[in-house]
Amino acid sequence: MSASPIIDIRNLRTHFHTEKGRVTAVDDVSFHVGRNEVLGVVGESGCGKSVTSEAIMQLLNPEITDFEGEILFDGENLLALDEARLARIRGNDISMIFQDTTSSLNPLYTVGDQIIEALQAHGRQSRQEAARTALEMVKATGIPSPEKRLSEYPHELSGGMRQRIMIAMALVCRPRLLIADEPTTALDVTTQAQILDLIMQMKAELDMAVVFITHDIGVVAEICDRVAVMYLGQVIEDSTVESLFDAPLHPYTRGLMQAMPTIESDPAEDLYTIRGRVPSLFDVPTGCRFAERCPYATGKCRAEAPTLEAATDGHKVRCWHWKAIAAGEMTESEAELQAG
Numbered sequence: 036m037s038a039s040p041i042i043d044i045r046n047l048r049t050h051f052h053t054e055k056g057r058v059t060a061v062d063d064v065s066f067h068v069g070r071n072e073v074l075g076v077v078g079e080s081g082c083g084k085s086v087t088s089e090a091i092m093q094l095l096n097p098e099i100t101d102f103e104g105e106i107l108f109d110g111e112n113l114l115a116l117d118e119a120r121l122a123r124i125r126g127n128d129i130s131m132i133f134q135d136t137t138s139s140l141n142p143l144y145t146v147g148d149q150i151i152e153a154l155q156a157h158g159r160q161s162r163q164e165a166a167r168t169a170l171e172m173v174k175a176t177g178i179p180s181p182e183k184r185l186s187e188y189p190h191e192l193s194g195g196m197r198q199r200i201m202i203a204m205a206l207v208c209r210p211r212l213l214i215a216d217e218p219t220t221a222l223d224v225t226t227q228a229q230i231l232d233l234i235m236q237m238k239a240e241l242d243m244a245v246v247f248i249t250h251d252i253g254v255v256a257e258i259c260d261r262v263a264v265m266y267l268g269q270v271i272e273d274s275t276v277e278s279l280f281d282a283p284l285h286p287y288t289r290g291l292m293q294a295m296p297t298i299e300s301d302p303a304e305d306l307y308t309i310r311g312r313v314p315s316l317f318d319v320p321t322g323c324r325f326a327e328r329c330p331y332a333t334g335k336c337r338a339e340a341p342t343l344e345a346a347t348d349g350h351k352v353r354c355w356h357w358k359a360i361a362a363g364e365m366t367e368s369e370a371e372l373q374a375g
């Protein structure tokens with residue numbers, strides 16, 4: 036990684052004021068992404084992946100949201116900027132793509148008009164120049180008959196094509212950071228692979244960094260350089276992809292990997308699932324947040340919250356027993372005995 040990261044999140048906390056009281060959806064999250072790097076943020080539904088990315092983009096309703104910490108984008112704290120400055124950064128320097136294209140594409144305008152509009156909102160191009168750039172960008176996404184597509188409305192396109200158009204729109208201003216929030220989840224396997232290829236190709240062409248949010252740890256292995264695994268609002272493991280797949284240290288990460296289908300998986304057999312459910316934000320456990328689902332949990336885990344500690348160079352983990360588990364000194368049954 037280069038010396039200064041493009042984005043450096045430091046001790047981010049995101050609180051929501053709800054009718055039932057205050058909840059902390061993101062609780063002391065720190066990670067950074069180097070220029071040109073692809074960081075995967077992975078975890079089950081509700082662990083705070085989207086809230087983290089919406090905090091970076093400052094898309095959360097300020098009337099019900101409070102932040103603590105810092106989100107440094109190229110050294111500038113996004114949490115301290117006024118709306119005018121943020122509006123310039125969004126789309127221009129940081130862009131986001133989502134699973135659901137309906138939130139990005141307006142059904143009432145042609146695809147071409149929308150890409151031209153995105154360009155003109157941020158640059159000083161004439162309409163003619165913007166139209167040329169839009170066409171180049173759509174061509175770059177590999178859509179067949181790009182000229183024809185530009186004159187079509189979103190509903191005239193397939194899901195995969197809409198996703199390509201959303202990517203073209205997000206990247207047309209050549210941002211330095213792309214946040215991709217589950218962009219392939221709703222697509223069939225073949226289209227999914229094509230969209231991942233496209234994101235990686237665009238990343239190389241535009242020389243940008245990517246934060247790739249997913250619940251699918253298999254996707255992380257394919258495209259990411261580093262990965263932050265989140266659980267109930269916290270990062271519980273942070274590592275290079277090689278180190279994570281060589282030796283996952285947190286029992287939750289090990290569970291996610293066991294639950295991942297492989298080529299050898301027999302579709303007739305049920306895949307492994309992590310027992311239990313993610314606790315509610317209104318009922319965050321006192322000790323380790325994963326303890327009640329963890330096969331290795333002991334009394335200490337239920338009583339005291341572990342911190343994120345450096346296990347090896349560049350590999351951090353939030354678990355009291357990672358060393359004993361990694362060394363094979365602690366089996367699941369022993370943990371049950373110790374707990375008992």
Ligand SMILES: Nc1ncnc2c1ncn2[C@@H]1O[C@H](COP(=O)(O)OP(=O)(O)OP(=O)(O)O)[C@@H](O)[C@H]1O
Nearest residue numbers: 051053060079080081082083084085086087250316
């Ligand atoms: N506006 C809000 N008010 C209260 N709680 C919220 C709000 N937005 C999100 N949350 C809560 O914050 C937690 C984290 O949500 P988030 O959407 O970031 O999870 P996620 O990991 O992205 O899950 P998914 O994969 O389902 O999108 C959830 O418990 C969610 O209910």
